[in-house]
Amino acid sequence: MKRIFLTFLFWILILSACSAGAASPLPPPVSTTEAPTLLPTTAGPSDNQPCGYQWAYEELPELSSSFQQSIQALQAEAQARAFAFGEDCVRADRSVAGFTAMETDFNVTLQVSDVSNESDLGDWIVKVMQVIAAIPQEQIVGPRPGRVTMTFQSAADQKIINFYINQYQDLPAGLSSAEIFQALQRPQ
Numbered sequence: 001m002k003r004i005f006l007t008f009l010f011w012i013l014i015l016s017a018c019s020a021g022a023a024s025p026l027p028p029p030v031s032t033t034e035a036p037t038l039l040p041t042t043a044g045p046s047d048n049q050p051c052g053y054q055w056a057y058e059e060l061p062e063l064s065s066s067f068q069q070s071i072q073a074l075q076a077e078a079q080a081r082a083f084a085f086g087e088d089c090v091r092a093d094r095s096v097a098g099f100t101a102m103e104t105d106f107n108v109t110l111q112v113s114d115v116s117n118e119s120d121l122g123d124w125i126v127k128v129m130q131v132i133a134a135i136p137q138e139q140i141v142g143p144r145p146g147r148v149t150m151t152f153q154s155a156a157d158q159k160i161i162n163f164y165i166n167q168y169q170d171l172p173a174g175l176s177s178a179e180i181f182q183a184l185q186r187p188q
Contacts, residue, residue, distance in 0.1 A: 049091050049092070049097065050091075050092075051089040051090055051091045051092075051097050052089075052090050053087040053088070053089060053090070054087060054088050054090050055085070055086075055087060055088075056085075056086060056087060056088040056099060057083050057084065057085055057086075058083065058084040058086070058099050058101065059083055059084075060082050060083055060084055060104065060139075060141070062139075063082040063104070063135070063139050064080075064081040064082045064083070066135075066139075067080050067081065067082045067106065067131070067132075067135070068080045068081065070131045070134075071108055071128065071131060074127050074128075074131070075110055075111065077111050078108065078109060078110050078111070079107075079108070079109040080106070080107065080108045080109070081106070081107050082104060082105070082106050082107075083104070083105055083107075084099075084101040084102075084103070084104055084105075084141045084142060085101070085102055085103050085104075085105050085142070085146070085147070086099055086100045086101040086102040086103070086142060087099070087100050087102070101141040101142040102142045102143070102144050103141075103142040103143075103144040103145065103146040103147065104139075104140045104141050104142055104146040105146045105147045105148070105149070106128075106132060106146060106147075106148045106149070107148075107149045107150075107151075108128050108148070108149070108150045108151070109150075109151040109153060110124055110128075110150065110151070110152055110153070111153055111154070112124070112152045112153065112154050113154060114154055115152050115153075115154050115157045115158065115159040116157075116159075118177070118178040118181045118182060119176070119177045119178040119181075120177070121152055121159070121161070121177075121181045122176070122177030122178050122179070122180040122181035122182075123177045124150070124152070125150065125161070125168070125177075125180055125181060125184065126177065126180065128148070128150060129148070129165075129168050132148065132165065145164050145165040145166040145169075146164070146165050147162065147163070147164050147165070148162070148163055148164075148165060148168070149161075149162045150162075161181070161184055161185050163184040167184060168180075168184065171183055171184075
């Protein structure tokens with residue numbers, strides 16, 4: 001039963017990817033003149049077989065390691081990683097022909113004393129974004145601004161905020177830390 005279900009899902013994926021005018025579940029891409037970054041895969045050489053596209057993630061181990069070290073310099077118990085979000089080109093035989101990176105995303109988990117203190121959470125957002133801004137551009141893959149997911153944990157609670165890098169960059173100057181947090185937690 002599971003095999004039939006997986007086969008059925010696979011063909012739905014292929015047919016959906018090939019159908020003209022299919023709506024994208026992602027927000028419209030940011031206009032750019034850069035081509036998407038192709039990351040290496042474990043698949044063999046291209047043989048010009050048609051493929052369907054599927055959302056995928058690729059680890060960026062070197063960037064993750066340096067990002068983790070930079071975030072832990074701010075808070076020793078913090079956890080951080082960076083990864084590429086994009087699309088796998090999946091052949092009919094389910095092999096992956098390649099991965100196209102659309103953006104570099106960042107996840108950060110921080111320990112805080114109170115998840116309701118928006119000023120402290122805004123301070124952390126600013127500190128993390130300063131680390132991200134300092135990453136050399138050649139380490140960032142994909143043409144679109146990436147997404148940042150920050151998880152704030154206290155002994156009793158947790159709060160998660162998710163925003164695109166350009167949303168942070170587009171905030172008006174002079175906002176307080178609490179206003180930064182409030183602006184980024186609103187649905188965009």
